[in-house]
Amino acid sequence: GRRLRGESTALTLESVRKFLTREEDSIVFSLIERAKYPRNAPAYDPSYLGSPAKFHGLSLVELFVRETEAVQAKAGRYENPVEIPFFPRHMTLTLAPPYDFPNELHAAAAAVNVSGTIWREYLDGWLPQITSQGDDGNYAPTAAADLVCLQALSRRIHYGRYVAEAKYRDAPQDYNTAIRAQDRDALMKLLTFEGQEDAVKRRVEEKAKVFGQDVTLGKRADDGGNATDYKVDPVVVYRLYGDWVIPMTKMVQVEYLLRRLD
Numbered sequence: 267g268r269r270l271r272g273e274s275t276a277l278t279l280e281s282v283r284k285f286l287t288r289e290e291d292s293i294v295f296s297l298i299e300r301a302k303y304p305r306n307a308p309a310y311d312p313s314y315l316g317s318p319a320k321f322h323g324l325s326l327v328e329l330f331v332r333e334t335e336a337v338q339a340k341a342g343r344y345e346n347p348v349e350i351p352f353f354p355r356h357m358t359l360t361l362a363p364p365y366d367f368p369n370e371l372h373a374a375a376a377a378v379n380v381s382g383t384i385w386r387e388y389l390d391g392w393l394p395q396i397t398s399q400g401d402d403g404n405y406a407p408t409a410a411a412d413l414v415c416l417q418a419l420s421r422r423i424h425y426g427r428y429v430a431e432a433k434y435r436d437a438p439q440d441y442n443t444a445i446r447a448q449d450r451d452a453l454m455k456l457l458t459f460e461g462q463e464d465a466v467k468r469r470v471e472e473k474a475k476v477f478g479q480d481v482t483l484g485k486r487a488d489d490g491g492n493a494t495d496y497k498v499d500p501v502v503v504y505r506l507y508g509d510w511v512i513p514m515t516k517m518v519q520v521e522y523l524l525r526r527l528d
């Protein structure tokens with residue numbers, strides 16, 4: 267059903283998992299779009315833009331993300347607490363009239379932020395696995411594609427705050443002891459569902475196959491094939507989730523819960 271303005275959504279494990287599942291589509295699509303371009307190393311090299319004094323030693327991607335976020339902030343994107351910018355210090359005030367977004371997070375815990383880690387590990391660790399070697403000069407579309415990837419990954423990972431809130435509301439007494447003891451390991455155990463993680467990993471691998479195949483008329487859509495037949499390697503997407511996206515989402519949940527009684 268459609269939510270009315272300001273009406274609180276019922277934050278349940280089912281509703282937060284539905285959100286995470288939909289975000290999988292955005293993440294897989296964004297990776298496919300980025301993989302359209304080769305690595306394009308100059309976009310990440312601060313010396314590409316020349317004089318450090320002129321652009322404060324920024325790479326093209328940093329400049330692109332910073333300036334685009336400023337425009338999106340003006341248009342109101344970051345008024346919704348689901349969205350977190352990578353360059354908050356460069357935000358100007360929004361020009362859009364206010365909208366009463368539901369505020370379901372516990373105030374003291376809502377500020378959990380791992381944007382710096384997401385930025386670094388996406389660019390240095392995952393990007394080389396998603397793209398082919400090479401340079402085709404399309405640096406601005408490359409930066410634009412990176413921004414969409416980064417935003418989708420950040421939204422998904424930081425949604426761990428909502429997942430943690432839903433779990434806490436479900437069973438506060440189970441979590442309170444671990445929170446009072448500030449026991450990270452116990453919290454990690456409480457919030458982990460291994461079967462669910464396995465299902466998520468297998469589903470994103472499948473989505474990479476379904477979304478990333480060439481569609482040919484008169485042929486069965488999925489007749490096997492190997493990694494090179496797909497626009498982004500489904501095995502890399504499986505590992506991206508298993509080795510990084512899920513662990514980061516869990517880290518956000520732990521950090522959120524540690525502050526849940528503040």
Ligand SMILES: O=C(O)C(=O)C[C@]1(C(=O)O)C=C[C@@H](O)C=C1
Pocket residue numbers: 283286429457458459460462463466511512513515516
């Ligand atoms: O679905 C959950 O319960 C979540 O906390 C999300 C998630 C994930 O990142 O996909 C993280 C931890 C759980 O072990 C399972 C899945």
